[in-house]
Amino acid sequence: SHKFWDTQPVARDALQDDISKQLEAATIKDEKKTTGYIKEQTVEEIRKEPYPLPAGFEWCVLDVNNEEQLDMMYNLLNRNYVEDDDNMFRFDYSRDFLKWAVCPPGYKVDLHLAVRAQKTGKLFGVITAIPQAMIVDGVKVEMVEINFLCVHKKLRSKRLAPVLIKEITRRVNLTGVFSAVYTAGVVLPGSIGCARYYHRSIQFKKLVEVGFTRVPNNQTMATAVKLNRVPAQPITKGFRAMEERDVVGAHKLLMDYLVSFKVYPALTVDEFRHWILPKDKVVNSYVSTSADGTVENLCSFYHLPSSCVKHPTHSHIYAAYSYYNVATTVPLKQLMNDCLGQAKAEGQDVFNALNVMENDKFLHDLRFGMGDGNLNYYLYNWHSPDVQPEEIGLVLL
Ligand code: MYA
Ligand code: JJ1
Missing domain, CATH: 3.40.630.30 (Gcn5-related N-acetyltransferase (GNAT))
Structure with a gap:
C-alpha cells in the first residue's frame, strides 16, 4: 500500500x-472510464x-x-x-x-x-x-x-x-x-504505460571502461569497436541542421505525425520552436526539405550527460537522447543512422532511445541494445486507457 x-x-x-x-470475482462489469477527470x-x-x-x-x-x-x-x-x-x-x-x-x-x-x-x-x-x-x-x-x-x-x-x-x-x-x-x-500508482531504454554505443571503448557496457562474449574489443562505427557523412539528401525558416513546416510535419499516437503533446508553433531549434550542448535537430522548402524529414536529440559516480579518470558519459523524429521520404532507419553520425560529431559517447513511437523499427538494425532501465509514464487526475510503448508520442526531458 x-x-x-x-x-x-x-x-x-x-x-x-x-x-x-x-x-471481478462477482463478474459485475467494471466499466472503467477512459476519459475525463478522476476528481472534478x-x-x-x-x-x-x-x-x-x-x-x-x-x-x-x-x-x-x-x-x-x-x-x-x-x-x-x-x-x-x-x-x-x-x-x-x-x-x-x-x-x-x-x-x-x-x-x-x-x-x-x-x-x-x-x-x-x-x-x-x-x-x-x-x-x-x-x-x-x-x-x-x-x-x-x-x-x-x-x-x-x-x-x-x-x-x-x-x-x-x-x-x-x-x-x-x-x-x-x-x-x-x-x-x-x-x-x-x-x-507507482497511476501508470498508463511503460517504455524501455535502449542504448547505441558510439565510443565503445570508453563505455566499457566506465562499466556502462561490456564486450560481448563472442567478440574482441577490436571487433566490437568496428561493429559500432557510425558514418560521418549523412546519406539523406539535403540533411542539415534545422533553422528558424523550417519551424512552421517542421511543426506541421510533427503534429500530423503525432496524431497517430494515443498520448502526445499538443504543441503550439511557439512551443515547438522552443523545444526543437538547435541550442548548443542542449538540443540538436536536423531536417531535409523538398526543392520548394517543404520539410519532409525531421530528427532530433537532446544532451543529457551522466556523472560517473565512482570512476577515477572518466568524469562523465556524454549521452544523446532520441527526441522527436519523423521520416516521410526516406526510411526512418536511414534518418536515424544519419542522426547517430551527428551525435558522434557532437562528441556523444552513447545514443539512447526509448521504444516509444516507431523507434522499434530501427533499434535492432542500428545496433541498439536493451538497457537495464524502464521509464513509466503517468497521468495525474485524468482517466486514460493503458498504452503500449509504440502508442506513446511523448518524450519528456
Ligand atoms: S521522476 C524523478 C524523481 N527523482 C529522483 O528519482 C531523484 C532521486 N530521488 C529522490 O530525490 C527521492 O528519492 C524522491 C523521493 C524525491 C524521488 N515520483 O519523501 P519520501 C513516493 C512520485 O519519504 P524520498 C520525476 O521527477 C513514494 O512512493 N512519487 O521519499 C517526476 C512514497 O509514497 P507512498 C514518488 O525517497 C515526479 C513517497 O514518495 C517518487 O525521500 C512526479 C515517499 O516520500 C517519484 N519519483 O523522496 C511527481 N519516488 O508512501 C508526481 C518516491 O504513497 C507528480 N515517491 O508510496 C504528480 C502530479 C503533481 C501535479 C498535479 C497538477 C494538477
Ligand atoms: O543507462 C542505463 N543503463 C545502462 C547503464 C547500466 C549500468 C549498470 N546499472 C545500461 N547499459 C547497458 C547497455 C548495453 C548496450 C548494448 C547491449 C547490452 C546493454 O543499461 C539506464 C537505462 O537503461 N538508466 C537508468 O537506469 C537511469 C534512470 C532511468 C529512469 C529515468 C527517470 C527519469 C525521470 C524524469 O522525469
Missing part, C-alpha cells in the same frame, strides 16, 4: 485494487495557504535566469538526482539545459518550487511544473509536465516528497489546471 499515493486522484491498478478484484475540482475550492514544512525549512521559488539560483538548482540535482540501479551513473543536466527545460512559452516562476533551510538558505528539495496541453485518446486536456522532483540525500525517507507534490499540485490548481503528466523510473 501507498500511504501517500492512495490519497491521490490517479488510476488504480486493477490487479492491486481490492474493489475491482471483488467486482474548481479553483475556488483550492486551499489558499501553502502546505506546512518541517521546522527549519521554508518554500522558495527558483529564478533560473538568476545565475546564483540556477547554480543552487544545478548543484542539488548534480549531487542528488536520478541514478541507475547500481548507482554508477547520475544524471548531470547542464545549467543551460535546465533553463531551457523549465522556461518554455507560458512558464511560471511560481512553479519552479524549492525547499530551503531557513537559516542557511541551502536547497533541500525541488520540483518543477511547466504548462503543456496533451492529447489523450483524442481528447485535448490542459496539463502540466512535472519534472526534476528531487530531495537531498540527507533528507530522504522523511516524507518530504509528498509535501513537494501536494504544494506543486496546489499551485498548479490555482492556475486552473487539474491534470499532469510525468515519467519516473520507479513503479
Whole structure:
C-alpha cells in the first residue's frame, strides 16, 4: 500500500485494487472510464495557504535566469538526482539545459518550487511544473509536465516528497489546471504505460571502461569497436541542421505525425520552436526539405550527460537522447543512422532511445541494445486507457 499515493486522484491498478478484484470475482462489469477527470475540482475550492514544512525549512521559488539560483538548482540535482540501479551513473543536466527545460512559452516562476533551510538558505528539495496541453485518446486536456522532483540525500525517507507534490499540485490548481503528466523510473500508482531504454554505443571503448557496457562474449574489443562505427557523412539528401525558416513546416510535419499516437503533446508553433531549434550542448535537430522548402524529414536529440559516480579518470558519459523524429521520404532507419553520425560529431559517447513511437523499427538494425532501465509514464487526475510503448508520442526531458 501507498500511504501517500492512495490519497491521490490517479488510476488504480486493477490487479492491486481490492474493489475491482471483488467486482471481478462477482463478474459485475467494471466499466472503467477512459476519459475525463478522476476528481472534478474548481479553483475556488483550492486551499489558499501553502502546505506546512518541517521546522527549519521554508518554500522558495527558483529564478533560473538568476545565475546564483540556477547554480543552487544545478548543484542539488548534480549531487542528488536520478541514478541507475547500481548507482554508477547520475544524471548531470547542464545549467543551460535546465533553463531551457523549465522556461518554455507560458512558464511560471511560481512553479519552479524549492525547499530551503531557513537559516542557511541551502536547497533541500525541488520540483518543477511547466504548462503543456496533451492529447489523450483524442481528447485535448490542459496539463502540466512535472519534472526534476528531487530531495537531498540527507533528507530522504522523511516524507518530504509528498509535501513537494501536494504544494506543486496546489499551485498548479490555482492556475486552473487539474491534470499532469510525468515519467519516473520507479513503479507507482497511476501508470498508463511503460517504455524501455535502449542504448547505441558510439565510443565503445570508453563505455566499457566506465562499466556502462561490456564486450560481448563472442567478440574482441577490436571487433566490437568496428561493429559500432557510425558514418560521418549523412546519406539523406539535403540533411542539415534545422533553422528558424523550417519551424512552421517542421511543426506541421510533427503534429500530423503525432496524431497517430494515443498520448502526445499538443504543441503550439511557439512551443515547438522552443523545444526543437538547435541550442548548443542542449538540443540538436536536423531536417531535409523538398526543392520548394517543404520539410519532409525531421530528427532530433537532446544532451543529457551522466556523472560517473565512482570512476577515477572518466568524469562523465556524454549521452544523446532520441527526441522527436519523423521520416516521410526516406526510411526512418536511414534518418536515424544519419542522426547517430551527428551525435558522434557532437562528441556523444552513447545514443539512447526509448521504444516509444516507431523507434522499434530501427533499434535492432542500428545496433541498439536493451538497457537495464524502464521509464513509466503517468497521468495525474485524468482517466486514460493503458498504452503500449509504440502508442506513446511523448518524450519528456
Ligand atoms: S521522476 C524523478 C524523481 N527523482 C529522483 O528519482 C531523484 C532521486 N530521488 C529522490 O530525490 C527521492 O528519492 C524522491 C523521493 C524525491 C524521488 N515520483 O519523501 P519520501 C513516493 C512520485 O519519504 P524520498 C520525476 O521527477 C513514494 O512512493 N512519487 O521519499 C517526476 C512514497 O509514497 P507512498 C514518488 O525517497 C515526479 C513517497 O514518495 C517518487 O525521500 C512526479 C515517499 O516520500 C517519484 N519519483 O523522496 C511527481 N519516488 O508512501 C508526481 C518516491 O504513497 C507528480 N515517491 O508510496 C504528480 C502530479 C503533481 C501535479 C498535479 C497538477 C494538477
Ligand atoms: O543507462 C542505463 N543503463 C545502462 C547503464 C547500466 C549500468 C549498470 N546499472 C545500461 N547499459 C547497458 C547497455 C548495453 C548496450 C548494448 C547491449 C547490452 C546493454 O543499461 C539506464 C537505462 O537503461 N538508466 C537508468 O537506469 C537511469 C534512470 C532511468 C529512469 C529515468 C527517470 C527519469 C525521470 C524524469 O522525469
